[in-house]
Amino acid sequence: MLRQDFSRIDPKRRNVVDHRKKQFADPAYKETAYPHRLNFYAVPPTADITLEQFEQWAIDRLRVLAELEACSFRNKSPTETADHMKPLLEKYLPLGFNSSNSPKLSAERQKDHYSHFILRLAFASTEDLRRRFARVETMLFRLRLNDDTAKERNEFVQSLNLEWDPVSDEERRGYASELAALTGFRKGIQEEETWFKVDWERVPDLVEGRRVFLRAGKAYVPSRESTSMVIAEFTKRLERSLELTARALPRLDEDDRLTPILDHLSKNFITPDASYSSSTSSVPDADISAKNVDALSSSFPLCMQHLHRSLRRDAHLKHFGRLQYTLFLKGIGLNLEECLIFWRTSFHKITDDTFNKEYRYNVRHSYGDVGGDSNRRGGGYSPFSCQKILTEHPPGPGEAHGCPYRHFNLENLTALLQQVGIADRSVLQGVKADKEAQKFHMACNRVFEHVHKNEIKRAKDDGILTSAQLETIVHPNEYFKRSYLLKNLGKGGQDVKMEEA
C-alpha cells in the first residue's frame, strides 16, 4: 500500500526526477534488514502493510512523541524524562537490543521504521508541524541513543560513515592545556580520551555551549561528545527529508483511505502550547480597559506583574518586554484601541510624535492590524506560553521580560514576591526548592494556590471547579483567567452562572 503512495508520480516527471528525490521515484520493492537497533530513517519502507497497521502504528508512535513533548514542556531533566518514558516506550514502541536475541527484534524495528515514515507524511504539510516533528523525533532518537549499550552505539555510529578526522597525538600534545581545560579536572582521563577534528559548522550546538576547543575554524570534539554530533546529523537529515516530503505531498493523490487518517493524526498532535486561543481565555463581564489594567494587575502572574511594575516605575519597557506584555494584554481581552491608549499613557515621558514613530507600529503588528498577509490573517501573534517565556530570549541588561522564577536570582525573586505581598515562609521555601529543581511552573502554581487559597477552598466546597480548572497552569493568560474568576466568585451574575452550571 505504501508502495503506491510513493509511486504515484506524474509519468512525465518520472524522467526528470533528481537523484536526490529518488526515494519518491524508485518504488521497487526492497527487503529491508535492520542490523542496528537505531535507525537514521534514510530509506523509506516498501513492503505492504494493512490499513489497520498503518493507523495503529502511527497512533502508537504519536503517543510516545506527544508524551516526550509534554516532558519538555514540564521542564523534566533528561533522567526524569528517561524514567518517565521507559514504561511507555516498552508498551507502544519497544525496541530490543541485538544482544537480547529476541525473535521479535525485526518486527519491532519494522514498526519503528514504518511508523516514523507514516508520521512524516502526516506532519510534513506545514512548517510548524515539520519543526515540531523534527524536534520530538530528535528527542526520541537522543533518548534511545543514550540508552544504547556502548558497543551497539559504536557499531551504529560507524555504520553511518560520518567523516570525522581523528586528532593526531602530536597535535594533541601541542594543545594539551587547552584540551585539558575541556575534559575537566579528572586527571588521566585526558590521555585516554580520543578527539575528533571537524569543521566547526558541523557542531554548532557544541560550539554554542563552548563544549569544544576551537582553533582556526576546526572544532576539537572529545569522543564523549560524539553523540551530540550524531544527533545533529540526525536532525539535519530529518529536516531535509521533511522538506522533500512536503514537496512531494501534493502528488500523493490518495484521497479516501490515507488522507483522512493522516489529517486526523496531525490534528491530534496538539500541545498545551498550541491549544491556547483567545476565545477560551477571555473572561466575560470583566471591565478590560486601559484604565483598569492597574486594578486587574493583581490577578496577573508574577512575570506580568513584574513587567507592569517596571513599566510604572520607568515609564518604559524594552522591546521584548513590550512584546510579552502586549500579547498578554491582548490575550486577556484588551482590544487594540485600548492597548494603544494603555501604552501611550504608560510611556508618559515621551512625546506623541516619538510614540507614534517608534512604538505604535509594533503594538499594531502584535494585533495583526498591520504587517504581511499571514500576520493579518492570523490576527497577529498568540500570547506567549510559559514554555516560550522560559526558553526563548532570556532577558539581557535592563530588560524586564522573561520568567522571574527562572531569570531572577533567589534574593531578587524573594524580594519581588514580598513586594507583591507573599510573605509566608513555607511558600517562599517551596518556591526556593522549586527554583533549585528548575521547576519554575511549579513555583508559579504554588504561588497561585497560596494567593487564592481561600477562594479555591470555597470553590471546591461548592463543587463549582471542574477538574480541568485545577490542572497545572502552563500559560500566563490561563493564570489570569483562573485568578480573575476565583476572585469574582461571589460577585454578580458570575456567581449565579457558576452555581447553575
Next chain:
Amino acid sequence: MADESIQNGDSQASNNDITMAEPAPLPSASNGGDVEVKEVKLEDLFADVDSEDEEFPSSRPQETQPSSSPTAAPGSPLEIGISLKASDPEILRSFYQRLFPWRHLFQWLNHSPTPTNDFAHREFALTLQNDVWRRYMSYPTSDLMRKEMLNLLPSRIEIGPVYTTNPRDRKTVRNASAFKPVAKELCFDIDLTDYDEIRTCCDKANICQKCWRFMVMAVKVVDAALREDFGFKHIMWVYSGRRGIHAWVCDKKVRTMDDQKRRAVANYLEVIKGGAQGGKKVNLRRPLHPHISRSLDLLAPYFQTDVLATQDPWLDADRAAHLLTLLPDRPLTTALQNKWDASPGRSSAAKWADIDAVAKSGASKSLDARQLLEAKQDVVLEYTYPRLDIEVSKKLNHLLKSPFVIHPGTGRVCVPIDPRRLEEFDPLAVPTVQELLAEIDEWKEEAEGGGSGSEDHHTVKEENAPEIKKEDGGPAAKRTNIQDWEKTSLRPYVEYFRSFVLTLMKDERDARVKREREEADGMEF
C-alpha cells in the same frame, strides 16, 4: 519566530506612505555646466561614470549653503551643528555627492569589480528626510545607487541581506517562500549603554575617552576569538557614530551561514548574561574554556588601569555592596563590609586589594581559596568582558547601519577602525560632516596657492580619464582629479576601507580562479 517577523516587519504599510511622499528635489545642475556636461558625455564612454560628479568637486561655493536652504527640513529636533544640522538635506547632498565612498561600498558588498547579484540582490533600508522608513531597496550598480541617494537624501542607510531574488521584485515572486535571505555578513553590535551598570563616568548615550576603553577591550576580545578560534579573516570594525561599535565579518563562508550557526557564534562569545534582576552575571564552568582564559589574560591589564584606577567602580557604598554580592563566603564579606564602613572613600583598587588581604588574615575559617579566586575571575570578567547585543548577530536578516553614514545626532561619520591602531582611535575626534565640508573648502584655498600638492595624489586616484581636462585648460584645469575625500580628515578612514575591500576582493578572486583551475584540471582527466 515572533520577533523575526517583527524585524522583518513587512513594510507594506510604510511603503504606501513612501509612495505618497514627495521626492526630494533633484540636485540642481552646476551653474556653468555646459562645457563640463559635454565632457562628461565623453567620459561616459569610459567605464567609470562615477567620475561625473567628482569632476566638479569644489565648484559649488560652500559659504552660500546656509542661506540656500531656508526650507531646511523640519526633521527630528536633534543637536544643532555649527551652522546646520547633520541631517540637513543640503549637508547630506554635499556629503553624498562629494565624500561618501560609493564605489568602495559597492565593491565591498559586491566582492568583485563587475556588478553581480551579491550587490544587486542586496537589501538596503533607508530613513528618509520625513522619517519615513523604506525597506527592500536595491541597486544594480554603485552609480545608480549614488544617483538615487542624491535624489532621496536619506539620513540613514542600513544594510540587509542578499536575497534569492531582487528585493524590489519580491511581490512578483510566484510563491512567497521563494523570496528568502541567503547571505549576509556576520555582524556584532556593542553599545556603551549596556555598560551603564559598571561605568561611572557617563551614562545613556554619552561617552568619553574613559568609557571608550571598554570598547577597546571588547574589540580585542572579540577580534581575537573570531580570528584565532573561528579562523575568520575579513573582520571590519566600525564606529557607529555615537556610543557603539559594529563588527562586520565578511568572509565568504561566513556570509552564507544560517541562523543556527550565527546563534552558535554569538552564544560562544556571550559571557555576561541575565537582566537587571539576575544577580551574578558571569557564571562559568570550571576549568575555564580556552576562549575565556585567553580573554581573561587579555583583559586583566585593562582591569587594573581602566577599570580599577579610572572608573573606580566601587567608590560609593552602593556599588561596593554589589561587589560583595559577587564574592563567596559570608564571614569574608562581612569582614570586608566592616572594614569599608570604617573607612569610607576607599578607592576601588584598595578595596580590590582588601579582598585578598582580608582573606589571608584568616577572617574566615570556611573560606575556600579556589572558590575565591574563581569569584574574583568572574568579577574581572563582569567588569571588562564585552557586552554584546547578540540579537543582531543571531539573525541573517537583521539590518545594520552602513559604514560612512552620518549619525544624525552627533554628525559624526560612521568610520571603520583599523584594529592594529585601535588604541589610538578617539571617537570624539572622528570628524563630523560639517567639519569635513569645511575642510574641502580650506583645502581648495591651499591648492590655489601651491597647486603642486595635487600631483602627489594623482597616484591614489582611480579615474582613468584625467587628460581630457588638461587639454581643455581654463578654470577646469585647476580642478584636478583629486577626490574630495582625499582633501579631508576622512581620508585615512576611506583608505583603510579601500585596503580592506581590496584584500577581500583579492581573496574571493583567488578562490574563484583556483576553483576554475581545478575544474579545468578535472576536465582533462
